[in-house]
Each structure stands twice: as structure tokens, then as C-alpha cells.
Amino acid sequence: MSVDLLIPTNYQVHLFHEGNYFESYRLFGAHVIHTNNKLCTRFCVWAPNAKNVQLLGDFNSWNGTGYSFEKLNNEGIWMLIVEQDLEGSYYKYEITTSNGEKLIKSDPFAFYSEVRPNTASIVYTLDGYQWKDQRWLQMKNRKKVYSNAMVIYELHIGSWKKKEDGTFLTYCELANDLIPYVLDHGFTHIELLPLVEHPLDISWGYQGTGYYSVTSRYGTPHDLMYFIDLCHQNNIGVIMDWVPGHFCKDEHGLHRFDGTYLYEYETVMDRENFTWGTANFDLGKTEVQSYLISNARFWMEYYHIDGFRVDAVSNIIFWPNSENKENTFGTDFLKKLNKTVFHYDSSVLMIAEDSTDWPQVTAPIHYGGLGFNYKWNMGWMNDILDYMESHPNERSKLHEKVTFSLMYAFSENFVLPFSHDEVVHGKKSLLNKMPGDYWEKFAQLRLLLGFMMAHPGKKLLFMGFEFGQFSEWKDKEQLDWNLLDFEMHRKTNDYVKELMKIYKRSKPLFELDHLSEGFEWIDVHNYNQSIFSFIRKGNLEDDFLVIVCNFKNHTYEDYIVGVPKAGSYREVFNSNEIQFGGTGVVNKKVILAEDKVFHGKPFSIKMTIPPFGISILRPVKHRKERKGNGKEEVRSNVISRRKGKQA
Incomplete structure (x- = not known):
């Protein structure tokens, strides 16, 4: 057996002491190593101030006699090679300190340990698992985390x-x-x-x-x-x-x-x-x-x-x-x-x-x-x-x-x-933090979670x-x-x-999470009614949501909210839906924006504000306004084929 193959290189030791060996787990701990057609187990530990280190385990009746480590080049690193395959064995280190005290320690680099309250380390080889997540790893490396x-x-x-x-x-x-x-x-x-x-x-x-x-x-x-x-x-x-x-x-x-x-x-x-x-x-x-x-x-x-x-x-x-x-x-x-x-x-x-x-x-x-x-x-x-x-x-x-x-x-x-x-x-x-009666607690929890999802981050x-x-x-x-x-x-x-x-x-809720361009207040000053309204924006100019949050148990009819664009708006989410435990006060119909300046916006809508509720509205896009979804191109190709033309 070539022991040289098992001994740490000077470069590994140098990098470790320098603070730049970022694969220290390959050097330290317990490793079953195959060399010259034999299996042995190498133990390596950093203990620069120890007088002596011995290996205790179930393979030697927890008696370290004959299992003493050798200190390498006075670098504070101790090593022992046991010419056995000790996979699955339980072990600890007996460290004799400079003043003669004996400490029984688990391996700082152990890959596996006894189930508590026992504390022995276990020789365990991590290799051998066949991963099947290659597609995930490739996708993760391509994914833009900030805009997702x-x-x-x-x-x-x-x-x-x-x-x-x-x-x-x-x-x-x-x-x-x-x-x-x-x-x-x-x-x-x-x-x-x-x-x-x-x-x-x-x-x-x-x-x-x-x-x-x-x-x-x-x-x-x-x-x-x-x-x-x-x-x-x-x-x-x-x-x-x-x-x-x-x-x-x-x-x-x-x-x-x-x-x-x-x-x-x-x-x-x-x-x-x-x-x-x-x-x-x-x-x-x-x-x-x-x-x-x-x-x-x-x-x-x-x-x-x-x-x-x-x-x-x-x-x-x-x-x-x-x-x-x-x-x-x-x-x-x-x-x-x-x-x-x-x-x-x-x-x-x-x-x-x-x-x-x-x-x-x-x-x-x-x-x-x-x-x-x-x-x-x-x-x-x-x-x-x-x-x-x-x-x-x-x-x-x-x-x-x-x-x-x-x-x-x-x-x-x-x-x-x-x-x-x-x-x-x-x-x-979270639920029990909410004040009020049974219904109010649930309504406010829904509101809190909705506001969280609408807030940047x-x-x-x-x-x-x-x-x-x-x-x-x-x-x-x-x-x-x-x-x-x-x-x-x-x-x-x-x-x-x-x-x-x-x-x-809804891309406006996450696409520009970390840019101020992705958020705009509509009304930030409604102290008395505790209503907040704001806009979340996506990358595309016309891709935005209007969000209204009511933190009081009051319903408001014909509540006016300023909006940035003319046209129709549809409520795509309301926390007060009956199916969620709400009272059913929602905006079922499409809301037409009026050419009336409000909240500093060029247009405004009138809507019903639910109690302890969050409403999310999206501008209605007519077919000709839907850009980037590929439907126009598909429709054009279908028409061309019907006329006998090459798409």
C-alpha cells in the first residue's frame, strides 16, 4: 500500500492554514480510501495544541491503545491510517491536552452521527447516490432570480x-x-x-x-x-x-x-x-x-x-x-x-x-x-x-x-x-395576532397575507x-x-x-421587486379610513395592477381611486369572496375608468371597498392590445393557411 497517496499534500495544508482551503472535508474527517487494491480508513483532525490524539471506536472496544495519531510536520494536523474498511463504524477522538486532561470529542468533519442523545461519529461514505435533478440544475443556472x-x-x-x-x-x-x-x-x-x-x-x-x-x-x-x-x-x-x-x-x-x-x-x-x-x-x-x-x-x-x-x-x-x-x-x-x-x-x-x-x-x-x-x-x-x-x-x-x-x-x-x-x-x-372576533381575525389574516404578496420583495x-x-x-x-x-x-x-x-x-407582483420603477402610490394619505392604494408594475409599460387595501371593518360604496390609464378594469382578486370566508362584497362587474383626475392620476374608477379586504384590479386588454402573447401571430398563420398561402 502506498501511504503517500493518503497523506495530505503540502499545498492542502498550506491552503487550510491560510484560510483558503474550501474543500477541507476532503482532507479532514474519516475517509474510506481504495489504494493498491486494498481498502483503508484515514482519520485526520486539526488539534494543534494537543499532546496526543487516539482513535476510539466500536472496532477497538473504545480503547485507543495502538490507535494513536501521528502529528504531521508540526502543523497541528494529526492523521491515522487504519488498514480496514471501517464504513459504518462508530468512533470518537480522545485528545490529551497540554496539561494532561483527556477530552472525548466527536469528529468536527464527521458526515454522519449517532441518533441523539448518543454522540459518536459514524464513518459514512457520501458517494453513491444517483442524482436525477440535472434538469433543475440547468434551469436554475438560467433563471433570473430577481425578476421571478x-x-x-x-x-x-x-x-x-x-x-x-x-x-x-x-x-x-x-x-x-x-x-x-x-x-x-x-x-x-x-x-x-x-x-x-x-x-x-x-x-x-x-x-x-x-x-x-x-x-x-x-x-x-x-x-x-x-x-x-x-x-x-x-x-x-x-x-x-x-x-x-x-x-x-x-x-x-x-x-x-x-x-x-x-x-x-x-x-x-x-x-x-x-x-x-x-x-x-x-x-x-x-x-x-x-x-x-x-x-x-x-x-x-x-x-x-x-x-x-x-x-x-x-x-x-x-x-x-x-x-x-x-x-x-x-x-x-x-x-x-x-x-x-x-x-x-x-x-x-x-x-x-x-x-x-x-x-x-x-x-x-x-x-x-x-x-x-x-x-x-x-x-x-x-x-x-x-x-x-x-x-x-x-x-x-x-x-x-x-x-x-x-x-x-x-x-x-x-x-x-x-x-x-x-x-x-x-x-x-399570525391568526391570533389579529384583533377582533372570530370572523375579523380570519379577514385580517387574509388581508395581511394579500398585502404581503402585493408589497415589493x-x-x-x-x-x-x-x-x-x-x-x-x-x-x-x-x-x-x-x-x-x-x-x-x-x-x-x-x-x-x-x-x-x-x-x-402576475408579473407586476414580482418582476420589478427590487426597482422603484415597479411601485407607485396612488393614495398614501388616507389616515382616517386606513385605506392604502398603489400600483405594481411589470416590465411592459401597460402591464400593471391596481391594489387597494382596507384595514378597517367598513364597507365603502362608490369609492374613487385614481388610475393611470383609460379603459376598463376588472377585479381579478378579492379577499372578501365567500369561498374564502368573506362576506361576498366584491366587484363583479367590469369597471369603466372615467376621464376625471383623482389622486394625481389622469383617470379614476369607482369601486366597492370590502371590509378588512384587499382588491386587485387589472386593466382589461382587448385582443388588439395583447402584445407578446403570440396569439396574433398564431391567428395570422391560421388565416394564411386557410387562404392557401404560406405562413
Whole structure:
């Protein structure tokens, strides 16, 4: 056996220490390697301050005698070659620190782990899965993400749905149940709460110990590949929540890995994340940069992940426990991360969960930005929920809560989020945030969702909103599926499906999401009635929608709205339809615009405004006005053929 083939190259080691080895998972961890017609298993770990490292496992009765690692060239990298195929074996590292303390650690680069509460790593070969998503990958690379519809369904695998005995669905079972559900509702993407291995269920994956190890709660790595593959075959993108800012302090994990603060900052105030009880990654350490950026690359390569929602960006760009003091290590890391990810795949979604007003989060790095392509609009989310939770009679005093977001809506590429964070810890569900009686709650939920779809920005919603879950998210239980036995919840579910359809087939609602040219107020000053009217525009000059939102429980007959164009208007969507649980106050007939200036527009229409409702109107296009749909050309060719002419 040629051992030289198994030893890391000097170039690999150099890049890792330099912070530029973005495929570190090929070097570190456990790898079954075929060489000279034999199989062996190579173990490699970074522990520069260790005195000794031994391999413990079920193959040696958890006794490391005779399984000592060799330190390579005093570079802090330890390696051991076991001349056996240890695929499926359980293992850990016994690390002797400089002061003689013995630490039993899981492998930071393990690809698979024991089901909690056990914590051993498992030798697992990721190769071998036959992907069938080539068509998706080709389409994704051609797709212009900024000018396309995007509605993300955020979910926690462990509590979306459970088996009858209360156990978790596996990744494969989830694929069979979730994908048809997502298709039926019209979501374009699924976002999964962190998939990394984590010891505590109630951390939801945000306090991880195994960044390269798919949580075994729901199955094997190949099972997750099957789930993502099937999503792609059904044209559904998959985004994962990812936490490069801090990690779990459980003793088997990264914390004090070799007896020193190896992965985390050295000083207490920088290291300790007192809010979550975790340790903050030392983002200025080049080896940590290699570890984390390699991790993003790993999920892209092996799991075909389409995007990352990067958690707690504010905890990265500012020093922890400081008064908003910039952490240049953090900002430099984010720029390096985004630059590297887009180098490998320009179609990946890099979404910053950032609650600060840090400028140019989604601007390119060469223009001074952080390089993300999307940012959560936390300001919009907080403002609109404050507005909706207020009594309708008080909303005239909070008018700016609705209008202020349009002052900065085009300063970044935004995702509008109603995430899991807004429906836990006593915050109540979206439905139950709405004031008023039973009917009013549902009406306002429909209005809120409609306004969200009409507002510039891509969309994200947490599971359960789509049928009006009354209770807030209970992470130990499945969603309240029994609510679909009740009429108003079924009608809410029907409403969401129809709302998705109108959103996805209406280019003005997404085509110019990130450009001010795509939005225009009609009436922004109606404080007393809490009615807002505006225009959403597509690329074509005559492709626009008129949207009117009424945030009070009053009906208004012959309400005048200024419009930019003469002709007829048809109401294409109304949240007050009886089939959605509304009162049926809608605009059934075509509305003819009058040659009368109103709201600063050259024409105006008279319409009925439903209570707690959103109305979407589209100008009626006569046949000769319909451009770009190919019908004129088809009709001309048919006529020509009938006359015996060559088309």
C-alpha cells in the first residue's frame, strides 16, 4: 500500500492554514480510501495544541491503545491510517491536552452521527447516490432570480407532521408527504431549519455540534439527498438555515476542542454568547474560515442545496457584547464567504437574517457591500405586525407603520419574512395576532397575507399560516392538522392557494421587486379610513395592477381611486369572496375608468371597498392590445393557411 497517496499534500495544508482551503472535508474527517487494491480508513483532525490524539471506536472496544495519531510536520494536523474498511463504524477522538486532561470529542468533519442523545461519529461514505435533478440544475443556472416569483415555505421537520405513534417522519417519508403539499399550495422553495447535527431538540438545530453531519433524527445522508433530489425534480428549491456565527458548547463538540479555545474567540467577552449560551466562532482565525466556508461548499456539492439563510448576521458584523462596534473579522468573513460561494455557483441564494441597518448588505463586494443577494426585511415585518395587532380604531395613528417600508424598500434586495421567530415564545400565531372576533381575525389574516404578496420583495412564511393555525408553534408537536376539519380554516387554506396563483401569474407582483420603477402610490394619505392604494408594475409599460387595501371593518360604496390609464378594469382578486370566508362584497362587474383626475392620476374608477379586504384590479386588454402573447401571430398563420398561402 502506498501511504503517500493518503497523506495530505503540502499545498492542502498550506491552503487550510491560510484560510483558503474550501474543500477541507476532503482532507479532514474519516475517509474510506481504495489504494493498491486494498481498502483503508484515514482519520485526520486539526488539534494543534494537543499532546496526543487516539482513535476510539466500536472496532477497538473504545480503547485507543495502538490507535494513536501521528502529528504531521508540526502543523497541528494529526492523521491515522487504519488498514480496514471501517464504513459504518462508530468512533470518537480522545485528545490529551497540554496539561494532561483527556477530552472525548466527536469528529468536527464527521458526515454522519449517532441518533441523539448518543454522540459518536459514524464513518459514512457520501458517494453513491444517483442524482436525477440535472434538469433543475440547468434551469436554475438560467433563471433570473430577481425578476421571478419566490415564495418560501419555512418548516421544522420534527414538527411539521408526525407519525401516528408520535415519532418523526424520515427524510424519505417527508418527501412523499411534503412535496405534493408544497406543489398544491404553490410555494417555490422550501426552507428547512438547520439540518446539522445538534444534541437538543428544542434548539431546533441552531446550536449545532456537527456542521458536516446531517442530523440523524430523520434518517441518513442519502435519505436527505433523496428528499432534495425529489424536490428538484418537482421544481422546488431547497434552502437551509445555516449558523456560522456561534456553536453549541456541549463537551463532545467544538468547544475547547484540544483543550484551548480553538474554534472560538480567546477572550471571554468575544467568545461567550450570553443570549444563547453558545460560543462565538473566531472568524479572524484562518483555519476557522476554511472550516466554515468549506462547510457551505460541502452542502452545495453533496446535497445540491440551493441557498443558505445565514442566521444572526448582526452577531457576526458587530462584536458580541459590545455597543454596535464593527467586527472587521466578521464582515471580512462574510465577504469572503459570499465571494467563494458565488464563485462555485452564481445561482445560490445567500440570504442574510439581519435586523440591523447595516448598509449595502446585498450590494456586490466590489461596490463595498457584504455580497449577499438577499436580506430579510425585519423592519417591514415588525412594523406591519405592530400595525395589524393594534385595534383598527387606533390604526390611523400608526399609518406610517405601513408606509415607511417603501422609503427603503429598494435599498436592498429584500425577502419579507413571517418566520418561526414570530410565532413562538408567547408571540401568538399570525391568526391570533389579529384583533377582533372570530370572523375579523380570519379577514385580517387574509388581508395581511394579500398585502404581503402585493408589497415589493420576495416572501417567506412559516408552516401553519396557510390554514390559520390558532395556537403558536409547538415544537414538540405536529401542526394542528385537525383544524382543516373546520370551515373557516379550510377556506383560509383555499385562499392561500388562490393567492399564490394570482401572485405567480402576475408579473407586476414580482418582476420589478427590487426597482422603484415597479411601485407607485396612488393614495398614501388616507389616515382616517386606513385605506392604502398603489400600483405594481411589470416590465411592459401597460402591464400593471391596481391594489387597494382596507384595514378597517367598513364597507365603502362608490369609492374613487385614481388610475393611470383609460379603459376598463376588472377585479381579478378579492379577499372578501365567500369561498374564502368573506362576506361576498366584491366587484363583479367590469369597471369603466372615467376621464376625471383623482389622486394625481389622469383617470379614476369607482369601486366597492370590502371590509378588512384587499382588491386587485387589472386593466382589461382587448385582443388588439395583447402584445407578446403570440396569439396574433398564431391567428395570422391560421388565416394564411386557410387562404392557401404560406405562413
